[in-house]
Amino acid sequence: MGRLSGFRVTITQVFRPRVTEKFPQEKRPKPPRFHGRHVLNRYEDGMEKCIGCELCAGVCPAQCIYVRGADNLTDAPVSPGERYGFVYEINYLRCIHCDLCVEACPTEAITETKLFEFSFARRQDAIYTKDELLVDDEGRARRQPWELWLGGEDDETSAWMRATSSSGNAAYENRVAWSGELGFGVREPERGQGGDPGALPAPDQGGVS
Amino acid sequence: MTRLANPFPGGDPLFNHGLDLTVIGFVIVKTLIVFGLLLVSVLLYIWFMRKVIADMQNRIGPDQAGPFGILQTLADGIKLFFKEHSTPARADRPVYLLAPFVSALAAFLAFAIVPFGGIARLGTHTTFLQLADPPVGVLWLLAMSGIGVYGVMLAGWSSGSKYPLLGSVRASAQVLSYEAAMGLSIVGVLVHTGTLSTRGIVLQQTWQNWHSFVSQWLWLPAIGAFVIFLIAATAETNHPPFDFSEAEEELAGGYHIEYGGIRFAIFYLAEFMNMITMSAIAVTLFLGGPSGPKLGFLNQGGWVNVWIVPVFWFLLKLWVVLYATVWLRASLPRLRYDLLMDLGWKVLIEAAFLWAMVTGVIVVGQDQHWNLWIVTPAAAVAALLVYGFLMMCVPGKRELEDIR
Structure with a gap:
């Protein structure tokens, strides 16, 4: 074929299957520990988990978090x-x-x-406040109009937290060392992680921390 | 091929009974139809090209606007129409504004001679389904493609900028070089048909039986001319792999850099109109135009066989040729400019000329009842000898380096 071999290359492509994703309509599955936009979780009784300690703001390398704490009212x-x-x-x-x-x-x-498909028309929209970040009464992320959520995408909201809990100590692999969440209860560890559940007490009960 | 008698020696029979208001009405309606056909074809061709190239690159291509993305070109056109356009400060304003229209006008006028259907009767009038059938026929095409390059040249010159100027100089040099090869390859057809009129050429390729496909359609009897015509037409329309006038790596877009909005769209339109026109001319000259088998189970003179079937054959052949152009665009990288000139001047012009000469000898031989088994090889050998002699006169690579 020589110089004309390019014609064969192009015509054979016509009959090969396409790998293109129909992106806005369908999304490729993401890894369970994917880092997307944040949520502020609540306990199973509806109380907020955040205590206003500002550790997140302190550790943030991009300095994008702003937190101010306040005393709870007793009533x-x-x-x-x-x-x-x-x-x-x-x-x-x-x-x-x-x-x-x-x-x-x-x-x-x-x-x-796991949501990263969001874009803003105004800079003001890029600053998420508690109104946007806090989960709703079913424990689901509040969907903003400029975010592209598809069905079932908000199921995995804390996989990375569970994977690194607690303190990233490998001795706690496959042990539940986290609290329950509103709408989900106490979530199971990820499958495929080794370790012997029950060998170590949880960190707050005298375990390794 | 056997030469057939032309039943319409006087051209379009519409004008046989003088010029009255009905005839003028016919012409106006035909003009509108041809104009609409060409515009719709361009819209469809751009979509088709993008889809086919996407196929060949394992992509999906435009699929959002309308079913299968078929309205994508329309959406792009509307966007371009509403975009702001600016004129460069150093532009020659009248020429700058005129240039896109020169391009588009020439592209449209060239299509006027293309026979896109059969010969139809409407009331007392009989007419060719084509806008015009001048006796100079194919020469009109050459003239219009020559004028079309004025649009490119004026655009490049009047933009008052370097890259457009370089692009337009390249375009005019390229069109000059390949116009010769194209004209000579057309001669290879004209020797067979004995007429310049496009309708006459198509009538020579009338479908009689399945044997007409190889004996009467000129693609096989004039196969050399066909190949040369396709290459030269590709170069003439600045189509990849010969799109030097807008080589984006070198010239950042060529002659239309300084154009935006609707004026850019008109250049774009003209480019694709030229592509379609050239494909239509290739269909006319080599693939029998609208001729093809008719539906046997229907009345031969019925409206389906007279109006629909020829138009169907024409459009089918046209889109097959257009598919080939897209395949070419998807497969071949752009040549180097000196290789383009080498191909044009050192190969195609000689080949087209010699093919026309050999064809001429064969046609005359048939006419005079010479022994073709002797005449054909003798003519071919003579042609090769002439070509060899010409190549000896052309400086070789080493000599060219010495000159430099």
Whole structure:
């Protein structure tokens, strides 16, 4: 064929199957620990997990988190502890989705969803406040108009947190060392992780930390 | 091939009974139909090209606008129409504004001579289904493709900018070079048909039986001319792999860099109109135009066989040729400019000329009842000898380096 072999190359492509994803209509499955946009979790009784400690803001390398804590009112507490996150803002024009905030959080309040398909028409929309970040009464992420959610995508909201809990210590693999979440209960460890459940007590009961 | 008698020696029979208002009405309607056909064809061709190239690159291509993305070109056109356009400060304003229309006008006018259907009767009038059938026929095509390059040249010159100028100089040099090869390859057809009129050429290729496909359609009797015509037409329309006038790696887009919005769209339109026109001319000259087998179970003179079937054959052949052009676009990388000139001047012009000469000898031989088994090889050998002699006169690679 020589110089004309290009014609054979192009015509054979016509009969090969396409690999193109129909992206806005369908999405390729993402890994369970994918880092997407954040949610602020709540306990199973509806209380907020965030205690306003600002560790996430301190660890954030992009300095995109702004937190202000406030004392809980005794007759109408927002979180189980003494204080709660009064202001919680994440600027998604700066966030690099490194998940250091998730690892730093002592109460598993902030975790990530797998959603990265969001874009803004205004800079103001890029700054998520508690209104957008806090999960709703079913424990699901609140879907914003500029976010592209497809069905079932908000099921995995804390896989990375569970994988790194607690303190990233391998001795705790396959042990539940995390609290329950609103709408999901206490989630199971990921499948395929080794270890002997029950060999070590949980960190808050005298285990390794 | 056997030469057939032309039943219409006087051209389009529409004008046989003088010029009255009905005749003028016919012409106006035909003009509108041809114009609409060409515009719709361009819209469809751009979509078709993108889809086929996507096929050949294992992609899906445009699929959002309308079913199968068929309205994509329309959407692009509307977008371009509403875009802002600016004129460069150093542009020669009247010429700058005129250039796109020169391009488009020539492209449209060239299509006027293409027979896209059979010979139809409407009331007392009989007419060819083509806009015009001038006795100079094919020469009109050469003239129009020559004028079309004025659009490119004026655009490049009047933009007042370097890259467009270089692009337009390249385009005019290229068209000049390949116009000769194309004209000579057409001579290879004209020797067979004995007429310049496109309708006459098509009538010579009338379908009689399945044997007409190889004996009467000129693609096989004039196979050399056919190949040369396809290459030269590709170069003439600035189609890849010969799209030097807009070589984006070198010239950042060529002659239309300084154009935006609807004026850019008109250049685009003209380019694809030229492509379609050239394909239609290839169909006319070599593939029998609208001729083809008719539906045997229907009345031979019925409206289906007179109106629909020839148009169907023409469009089918046209889209087959257009598919080939897209295949070419998808497969071959752009040549180097000196290789383009080498191909044009050192190969195609000589080959087309010698093919026309040999064909002429054979046709005359048939006419005079010479022994073709002797005449054909003798003519071919003579042609090869002439070609060898010409190549000896052309400086070789080493001599060219010495000159430099």
